[in-house]
Amino acid sequence: MKTWAAAVLALLVALPLVACGRTESGPTTLALWARSDESAFLQSVVDAFNRTHTGIKVRMTLIPTGNFVQKFGLAVAGDAGPDLASIDLVYVPFFASAGVLRDITPQVRRLSYLDKLSPAHMRNAQYGSRFYALPFSGDASVLYYNVDLFRQAGLDPDRPPTTWSRIENAATAVKKLGGGRYGFYFSGACGGCNVFTFAPLIWASGGDILRGTGTSQQPSVAASPQVRQALQFYRRLWTSGVVPPQAQTDNGANQFTPFETGKVAMFATGAFGISTFTHDFPNLHFKVTPLPGRDGGSSSFSGGDEIAISRTSQHPDAAWTFISWATSMRAQDRYFGAAGVAPIRTDVALGSYSAKGATYATLAKALVSGRAVYSVQENALINDSTGPWTTMIADAVFGGDIDGAISRAQKAMSNTISRG
């Protein structure tokens, strides 16, 4: 009896030691999930963190971009989520509203460089005035143009278009060169691509596509004349034949090809274009300029990722260590900016990143002054290939029914928001 009781007692004493031993014997390992199209630079960021930290190790798992939202959400809902997630900033309000992310407001408020972080990212990191994420990697939409095609068409590459009519004129001049060359390209069936590159045309002209937040959010595509004007602008480009035919069905999978092959003069995209075009197509001479409004001005979509701690993480303090390191000036300069990824710190973006050249400087300004879409229904409203934003562009630009397309989109967006 005595022996039996002693054995139970020993077990009871030993159990906590066993539990402690796991964390005390080795470094804490954090699981980080990221979307696959971040793979190019993210591994070097993780490697740098692991090199410089002995007590914490980060292990990255890449999730196919198209499945990230479902996989991450379901994993956290089933208590099998990672500690950290690098999330496209447009989805952060949804995840925060669903209770999937840890509230990190107290730590965020203590940061000394809070005012140095990308404003668009900071807005999307909040839900109900609480912080659930911090900016991680930056991006901004700008207009890329082919210097050689501009020259051949008699256009001055140092004076890029600053209004829509100038874009149309330049596109027409390049199209006239013949030989399968076109003036302008966009992915007509890609909602995400078009909010990144088409919405800034509306914003720069003083219009908007959504108003308010939360349950009081309302679409404003019908109330903004700029939406109609921007659709008419794209419709004119399409009907005049300056846009390649594949634009109509391009879901974003082949969006770079027409510009990369030197057949298209103008194409709006983000920071990743610089490294891709420079390294993979060294004969492609390009410059970038801000996306203009109808009669001037400019705007940009500030994209990229936020970094968040999942609700189910067992190591929130270690996860915060990674976040604060990743948003530090040194990490953003050395492992993001130096790799060609737009930094999310305005001091780095406008400093060392801009010093790399005029292209980087234009991107940095676009990032700092840009904006993003904020909605817990972002996917249903904008990114979904069958959603109202994508359908509106297809019906208006390729179908020509601009008023009908806007009216249907307004109604469908209202309906989606009301269903919650």
Add this chain to the structure above:
Amino acid sequence: MTLALRTSTRSRRRGVVGFLYTLPALVLVTVFFLVPLALLIWMSLHRWPLLGKPIWVGLANYLAIGGDGTFGQSLLFTAVYTVIITPILFLLGFGLAMLVKEQRRGAGVFRTVYFMPYVIGFASSAYLWLWLIDPSVGPIDKLLTDLGITGQPFGWTDTPTGALFAVIMSVVWKVVGFTMLLLMSGMQSVPGDVQEAAKVDGAGRFASLWHVMLPLLRRNIALVLVFSVVGSMLAFEQFYILTAGGPGNRTLTIVYWIYNSSFANFQLGYGAAMSVVLLVMLMLISGVQLYLLRDRSE
């Protein structure tokens, strides 16, 4: 009295044995149909996000369907698709069944060839056709341009008509063998003496087909049409893979919209409500079909 009691006991025992025989089927139906159906109806009465807690909303999801233009548009498109593809499948399947119904040399090979695509999954078949109609690497466009029928690649998925036509081609290729098989088995069960009698009475080939064969095939035709209509109204994979609902939602089917509402937009309650509405519609359509094609001699 004793005899009556014995008969009653025997019939009760037979009833119990009958119940036990049907029990496995009842369990399967309950577990895989009735319980999920009850859960579906329960979900449809909630605002049920993929993440977070469901909130009871009563009939709000059903009422929201009325204001959802995409629901109406996708339902209409699915109905149009069904109306187009059902007669094509039936007539082609009937023609093929007529060709291979006799036990003559080589008939077995043709039956196998026509039926073989049916054993491939819809997704695999759609991916195969995605390659076949690809304007850059697909052989169909290359053949058409090489023969001078088209000047340049057709761009099947660029227009709603082209996209619909491409899907119809792929589905007919895949499914027509099954239609053929169902009709062929019916044709083979038509007694030879009935057809002989019709011939003796002076009925020509068409009259024999119209007045003898078709009435005797009524049950098989009903089965084929119910399968075809229900299958077409539930079309999803082929559109998801071949057209992605485009261009501009012009080939968006109702199940595709239910899928997107549920798993892309995370509105599971709304998706459940649309599923219930579709289920009721399909039950009504199938009921009407079976009533119209019922065997009136029974």
